[in-house]
Amino acid sequence: MQPPQARQLILELLHAPLTRAGHAPHDHLDLIDAGILDSIAFLELLSALEAHSGTPIDLLQVxxxxxxxIASLVALLSAP
Incomplete structure (x- = not known):
């Protein structure tokens, strides 16, 4: 997946949590530290990214x- 498409997908999936938390998205915002996602929501995000992008995410490898x-998720989805 190309970086712009990966970023768009991530922002779509994070729209509601970012809005609820009152944060504007930026590439280096830590989604956990900022309280946008808790650990379960984070795992749900990874699962949704995997399903929508077709890119397997192996948590044993990363x-x-x-x-x-956001930047680290874009890099993950954009990796060859």
């Missing part, structure tokens, strides 16, 4: 703690 920003 540290979930490194995936808490």
């Amino acid at each position: 540290d979930p703690a490194s995936l808490t920003t």
Whole structure:
């Protein structure tokens, strides 16, 4: 998936949580630290990203703690 499409998908999936939390999206906003997602919502986001993008996300191959920003999620979905 190309980075612009990955970012758009992520922003679509995060629209409601970002709005509820009163945050504008930016690439380096930590979604967990900012209270936008809790651990269960984070796992649900990863599952939705996997389903919508067709890109498998293997949490044994990547540290979930490194995936808490929009930029890191875009990089994950855009990786070859």
